[in-house]
Amino acid sequence: MKRFLSLLIITFLTSFPVFSQEPDRSIVYAVDDNQILGMDLYAPQDAEPVHPCVIFIYGGGFSENNQKAESTLAFCRKLADDGFVTFAIDYRLGLAGYVSHGRLGMIKPTQNAIRMATEDLFRALDCILKNATELKVDPAKIVLVGCSAGAITALQADYELGNRTPMTAQIPEDFRFAGVASFAGAIFSTDGAVKYRVHPPAPTFFLHGTADRLVNYGSISFFKLGFYGAKPLIKRFEKAGYPYLAIRYKDEGHVVATKNIKEYDTLMWFIDEMAFGHKNYRIDTTVNDVDREPVWWDRIGPKGIYK
Numbered sequence: 065m066k067r068f069l070s071l072l073i074i075t076f077l078t079s080f081p082v083f084s085q086e087p088d089r090s091i092v093y094a095v096d097d098n099q100i101l102g103m104d105l106y107a108p109q110d111a112e113p114v115h116p117c118v119i120f121i122y123g124g125g126f127s128e129n130n131q132k133a134e135s136t137l138a139f140c141r142k143l144a145d146d147g148f149v150t151f152a153i154d155y156r157l158g159l160a161g162y163v164s165h166g167r168l169g170m171i172k173p174t175q176n177a178i179r180m181a182t183e184d185l186f187r188a189l190d191c192i193l194k195n196a197t198e199l200k201v202d203p204a205k206i207v208l209v210g211c212s213a214g215a216i217t218a219l220q221a222d223y224e225l226g227n228r229t230p231m232t233a234q235i236p237e238d239f240r241f242a243g244v245a246s247f248a249g250a251i252f253s254t255d256g257a258v259k260y261r262v263h264p265p266a267p268t269f270f271l272h273g274t275a276d277r278l279v280n281y282g283s284i285s286f287f288k289l290g291f292y293g294a295k296p297l298i299k300r301f302e303k304a305g306y307p308y309l310a311i312r313y314k315d316e317g318h319v320v321a322t323k324n325i326k327e328y329d330t331l332m333w334f335i336d337e338m339a340f341g342h343k344n345y346r347i348d349t350t351v352n353d354v355d356r357e358p359v360w361w362d363r364i365g366p367k368g369i370y371k
Contacts, residue, residue: 085137087152093191094184096156103153103188104131106144115149116205116340117192121185122152123212123321125369126159126177139324146332149201151192155184155217164370171289178252181217182224183231190234207243207339209331212279212321215249223251226260243339245269245331248279248321250293258292258300267307267338269331270294271323273316277365298348307344309334314352317362
């Protein structure tokens, strides 16, 4: 059964005290193949009639659900406390149970997993936009923030929107994301190098480790199929004059996907100055922490996750 359940926006599945890090309520936004898809709402505790919004997409290799992880709860509650209506969305996990047989064998399963997650993100967005008044959301101030698989989904969504592909059909023609923050993300293209043919991308905050072996920092391509990480995406943004803020972590691996709390103040600056302030900055920085002790995240690749 596939149908949108926007009307269930008024249905409270759970309720928690204001001081809890738990979401204030959970909202069903779709049902797909009998799987209930929901998003957890973290609401600011003020009387303002409208707020900026962050849609947070958790990571987990498209195989693990981290919607209720402690790190997700803490990050989303912090955003709400700072005045953002925040949604942590669930999505279908296209690589759940997948066993890796090498990078070539992962192309189709990964493409399918990214498609499923991105479709679900647009379903959640459609529900938010249709119920913006009740949710106290300003549709002109919606920012995507994702980590790892969630960062891929966030970047992919803005790429699909920038090319107005069929999966964006339910989204109003004049809608644009105010900004996108990618903690170790990439874009999957079936049409060669990444291009935004209909309208430019949103201001984008790229954070990536130069030694990331799980979500590649560079690019992997086979004919017109390609998986493009921060390095080629930043190059594209620079060449086209799109606004971006980039932090490259020299010799760090996929641990960068967990830096959303550590880089919270930088994220807030990006949102204030570039996403909402419309500053056309192109900022490219490299962090080289020579005293940093390597961690296991520096070494992990696909075979460490899909086994």
